[in-house]
Amino acid sequence: MKTPIRTSRTRFRLIITLFTLLCSLASLRADEFRAVWVDAWGAGFLNASQVTTLVSHCRTYNFNAVIVQMRRRGDAFYMPQAPNGDPRTTAIASSFDALQELINQCHSGTPRIEVHCWTPAHLIWANQTSAPSQPGHVYNLHPEYLMKNSAGATFMAEGYYLDPGHPGAAQWNYNMAMDISSRYNIDGFHWDYIRYPQQDSGYNETAIARYNTEFGLSGNPSPSNAQFSTWRRRQVTDFLRWTSSDLLAIKPNLVISASVFASRSDAFNARFQDWAAWNNEGLLDVCIPMNYTSNNSTFNTRTDDAWVNQGVRRIYVGPGAYLNTKENTVTQLNYVRNKGFLGSSFYSYRTPNSGTVDQTATFTYVRDNYQPTWQNVPSLPWKATPTKGTLKGTITRQDTGAIVYNATVTLNSSPVRTQKSEAHGKYAFFEAATGSYSVSATASGLGTANGNVTITAGGTITLNLVLPATDTIPPVISNVGSSSITDSSATITWNTDENSDSVVEYGLTTSYGFSESSASLVVNHTINLSGLSASTLYHYRVRSKDASNNESVSGDLTFTTLAAGTVTDIIIDNPSATVAGSWSTGTSAGDKFGTDYRFKGQGTGSAYLQYTPNILTAGDYQVYEWHPAGSNRTLGAPHVISYNGGAITLNVNQQINGGKWNLLGTFDFPVGTTKYVRITDGFADGGQVAMADAIKFVHVAPPAPPAAPSSLSATAVSGSQINLTWTDNSSDEANFIVSRSTTSGGPYTDIATLSANSTSYNNSTGLAPGTTYYYVVRAVNSGGSSAFSNQASATTQSTSLVQVHVNSITMSWVKTGNKYKARAVVNVVDASNVPVNGASVTGNFTGAFTNNGVSGTSNTSGDATITSTSSTASGTVTFSVTNITGTGLNYDSGANVVTSAAISR
Known part of the structure; x- marks a missing residue:
């Protein structure tokens, strides 16, 4: 019984020892920093x-x-x-x-x-x-x-x-x-x-x-x-x-x-x-x-x-x-x-x-x-058994010995490698293949320096190059093109390999005849042409001269301006957007716009890319967005659109519809750069990312102006009011504008802007008694204004009517035998609250008994007393004024302080 027990223990110890050894070996690694x-x-x-x-x-x-x-x-x-x-x-x-x-x-x-x-x-x-x-x-x-x-x-x-x-x-x-x-x-x-x-x-x-x-x-x-x-x-x-x-x-x-x-x-x-x-x-x-x-x-x-x-x-x-x-x-x-x-x-x-x-x-x-x-x-x-070497050096000027910044240094290896010298004139090529090569250096306003080197494995070779002061080499012009073409303007761009000035010659033939220029010495050139004719073919060429007066001229190129009134699309890619917060740059998505895009995880909304168009023509624009789609994208990327009417946030599902322009809506934009589209990180689904790629603005041509209204008529109703009516002949007007003159045929002054579908207007301001006024009406929309309607005229009454209204009503009972009469004293005043004499006040008694159409005339205190018929009925009786008439008077019921009053018994 003892021997088997010892054997079992021995095997167990062996297993434990092997396990420990294996664990130790697993954690070991030779040559580890x-x-x-x-x-x-x-x-x-x-x-x-x-x-x-x-x-x-x-x-x-x-x-x-x-x-x-x-x-x-x-x-x-x-x-x-x-x-x-x-x-x-x-x-x-x-x-x-x-x-x-x-x-x-x-x-x-x-x-x-x-x-x-x-x-x-x-x-x-x-x-x-x-x-x-x-x-x-x-x-x-x-x-x-x-x-x-x-x-x-x-x-x-x-x-x-x-x-x-x-x-x-x-x-x-x-x-x-x-x-x-x-x-x-x-x-x-x-x-x-x-x-x-x-x-x-x-x-x-x-x-x-x-x-x-x-x-x-x-x-x-x-x-x-x-x-x-x-x-x-x-x-x-x-x-x-x-x-x-x-x-x-x-x-x-x-x-x-x-x-x-x-x-x-x-x-x-x-x-x-x-x-x-x-x-x-x-x-x-x-x-x-x-x-x-x-x-x-x-x-x-x-x-x-x-x-x-x-x-x-x-x-x-x-x-x-x-x-x-x-x-x-x-x-x-x-x-x-x-x-x-x-x-x-x-x-x-x-x-x-x-x-x-x-x-x-x-x-x-x-x-x-x-x-x-x-x-x-x-x-x-690369240190223990190197196969490549390093070339370094300094670029200086021959005339002054000063270092040269931004000299182009070329190592003619395979492939050819180029580099710009840094602020101290230094350059260095690491991982240079071994062998013998020529090296050259050039810089704007200076000549070319050449040298030869032999790169050795593990070695660092120094080759300093001195640039001669005389430059006889003209700039090399490349990438000449036209862009941002409108019905009256165009932008011409090109590059040169050294700093040089900018001239564009242009015209209707290869004789050109016009030019625009800039004396600034740059390598990226931009000249804007303006005052061009619409739908016209233009010839142009560019010229650039470096600091040593070496000049190059491009060949002839052409562009055609757009038809009159055409507004070009505005596309803003993410590199041109304003960035707030930390957004990453991506390039791997195949359905991106341009060469890259930005993306960011969930945040508070304070991080964004802002796309700000430079609107040259105010009006409606369709706004589109472009995003690369993917399963890790947010289902609701916030797009904040700031436009003439305020701002709106639209959430875009970026898991679908990638690699194309997606319409967000149509919005009114003013001229300038005050409005924008922002893509923010304030989305709801954590663990996802918002994509910010490109935004496009497409101008929506305005509609044709509406048809002119007709059958305009004018009727004077007092010494201070003329009422107008007309026929609406359009279905797409935004407003009607009423214009007035004291001379037949104008000139007219706009006096009122009315809503769509209006067919009447009461002109009660700005009129004098006994005066003839001439009116026209036109319809307008975003496409412009219609022609005027026919002219209509009316002459205001010679004397203006006095505007009167009810100032107060006092009720009382008058007893005759066993019957009662209801009495109403109505106080009538003018617009200045002055009592009016001789005004005929008409009204109705209703309630416990009815007595309609009763009237009374005001005295010098403006009081008109009106009494009902006798009645034994009890309860509440109400008197209501229905009209006030009189010579030269106009009842303005809207000005009444009170229109009815009641009494009970």
Whole structure:
């Protein structure tokens, strides 16, 4: 009995041992980047003892890399040297070099730990109440470098930023990066805040001046302007391209990385941080999306998006451990590992878990459940076994030696690659195929410079090009076309490959005869032609002359103006709409209008795309919308239409009817840009998205004017009133307009606007006694006015009638024997409440007895006494006035104070 029991226990122990081994093996992975961000805002490396603890923790818990914050807010936790202008931080002892101590301890002993120097690029100060204490801090020394929003404020989001569009700010950050990388044996250089803080930013005066000069503009662009957004993205990318090429030239094995917004659409649209493009071009070695969330669904979606946007480089995912329990941090790390990523870095060392911080428990759990053994950092193939190289250089002028911005640099590889030099004249081609190639550079107003290079695997080759001052090459004209053609105007557009002026010659033949021009030197040309004849074929050609007076002329082209009165459709695609809030840009839908569209999840309605037409002809317009349909679209995308009658919201089911124009309705629009259509995020079905693609406005031609009224007649009824009647001969009038004159045949003055279907009008104002008046009537609608009716005339009575009315009625009883009579005293006054003498008042007694048609005449006090017949009946008797007559009098019953009165017995 004992032997079987021992055998069973032995097998059970073996099963448990194998299971444990398998679990451990499942959590292991050779060569995996396991880093932790170590911030400078608390214990971590503020003295040598803290560094010793940090390094011990990394080796104990199997972290093979640290990303350490050596620049907190424009200061240095190392020993800076000129031209690096960052001052020493006040957070550590003046003699303590935190970076060197980290390198010493991480690189000595085993296993070796990589040191990546973390530096926020553009966020340089955060205190609104006091400036940095160091006089040499960039905030104090160069306030002209600071970012501004469109209102001119310098504090935004997390604090004060350097503007990437200011060349001086970029040079300041470049000097800092070169100083650290050239003097310290770091393994990697890690950028943070290499972006703009928000969409409404980038309005530094120097940056805006550069932007306006580049595109021939003035004033401030809107924060959502597509061209301005592209330009701001370029400023960040240009800086990274320049800096990365120079860092790798001095330290080829340096790993250049950056922490970026994990939401790629937010990074692209609101921060102007196009990290997917950086990965495709190879500007970074490692990109680390800050996937800070405790929502695993959101975390997984962002991780999946990162996986397909690694380009030619590598992404390590950065979970926000400070938002998560230790268990969920491991869950997220496992998702990253199982997706196939070769590493991660979590934030942060000082706060590794949500709730009450417990470094020991959290790091122990992460080690035991995710990284139980030490693994080395994985190699980067493009550094370990490179197959391509990098070409960089500077473009300058031969005559002055000044750098050249926006020079076009061409690397004649296969395929040919081109690039614009950045604000310091720098260019750099990463991932260049090995071999020997020619390189050329050109710029507006300058000649061409040529050179030859041989690209070697893993090498960084420098080729500086100097442009001659004499330019003999005329602009190259392309994309000439006509658009926005109406019955009297047209717009001519074209492009040139360098800044040049704009001239359009046009006319009825190829001799032209007319011209419009602009002296501004631009590459995108627009000339508006006006005063053209309708339904006419016009010939035209364009001319452009550069700053060196080299001119090009296009061939002959034609356009035909529209027929008179024709109004062209207005189509506004989403890139031309005004954007409020954070909307993502999409291109994948096959049924989109144009090249892209915008989309957004449910919100409060404050985020929108506004489509504002420039209405040249007032009137009715059919409004259409275009959306890409799909099952994740909202069933009720709010479309707010502002028009002459107010505003209306129409909800569009975007799961159907995609890829076509859908009519929303017909609305009246005034001339100008005061009305619009807005697509908002205020829809009801959460989890869906609203699409904002394109809106079209189609003018509805007005109807023909209505038929003229006829048989107009005029009758004078007093010295101050003439009554009109006529025949309505139209079924589509909107109004009738009555006009009057004291001269036969006019001119007439409009005196009344009446509703449709009217056939009479009483003119009781503006008339004098004994005067002849002449009248005409016309019908009108949105198409215009009919002809006048026949003229009718009437002469007012010589003396105006006195308008009289009842002022009061006093009732009483008169007894005769055993019978009673009811008596009514009616007070009659004129329009000025003056008693009227001689007015005959007629009325009826009703109730207990009836006595109709009785009357009395008013005395000098205006009182008319009217008495009923005798009666023995009892009850209530009421007297009601039915008429007042008299010479020169007119009874105005509408002015009565009272019309009847009662008495009872």
